[in-house]
Amino acid sequence: MPTENLTHILFSNWQHILQPFGVDQITAEKAFSCLVAAYSTPGRYYHTLKHIEHVLSTIQILQGYTNNLAAVQLSAWFHDVVYDSQAQDNEERSADYAFELLSNLGISESTITTVTRLILNTKDHQTAVNDYDSQVLLDADLAILATNPVDYQEYAYAIRQEYGWMAEADYITGRRQVLERFAQRSRIYFTPLMLEFAEASARNNIQIEIQSLD
Numbered sequence: 001m002p003t004e005n006l007t008h009i010l011f012s013n014w015q016h017i018l019q020p021f022g023v024d025q026i027t028a029e030k031a032f033s034c035l036v037a038a039y040s041t042p043g044r045y046y047h048t049l050k051h052i053e054h055v056l057s058t059i060q061i062l063q064g065y066t067n068n069l070a071a072v073q074l075s076a077w078f079h080d081v082v083y084d085s086q087a088q089d090n091e092e093r094s095a096d097y098a099f100e101l102l103s104n105l106g107i108s109e110s111t112i113t114t115v116t117r118l119i120l121n122t123k124d125h126q127t128a129v130n131d132y133d134s135q136v137l138l139d140a141d142l143a144i145l146a147t148n149p150v151d152y153q154e155y156a157y158a159i160r161q162e163y164g165w166m167a168e169a170d171y172i173t174g175r176r177q178v179l180e181r182f183a184q185r186s187r188i189y190f191t192p193l194m195l196e197f198a199e200a201s202a203r204n205n206i207q208i209e210i211q212s213l214d
Contacts, residue, residue: 006053007111010032011032046159047162049195075119091119139190139198147201
């Protein structure tokens, strides 16, 4: 389970996001409890509430690029709410989960439509040139790639734990393919800030991990 301090920080964030939508306290608390439970399920080592907190913190830094900050923040909360490393439809199921919970909270249909679209874009981490909200979410989701070497190693190890059911050789093959897809992109990050300050670090970390897999 997450630490009490992390939970407190995240609940404050959750309340702040929901405030403009007029969601009452009890309903907001129930929804938050559902999210905490979802992100605390067994088998999660990286896709946890700690990841959500990191994504939300990065969105705060990049918020100047957004058109609909609330939708981006809500999509951050829900983008990994369903996570099974053996499944191929996590993003679709997460979008469905967001649709149902946000509908029950009385969030506007237009906001929910945006949130589900943003979540689905995390499947391939690609988006349109002018889809600034998606760009911010995707950059925040991949911000871990540009972290310091110690935290990156922790991240890589946590991902390996989530695929603990895979044989080592199969994992190495699959992981290398994922990393090489990012390395071969013309740019990993979309927003000017991340492109300037995170792109080089991310590429360096990725190359080091690829070499370690070899």
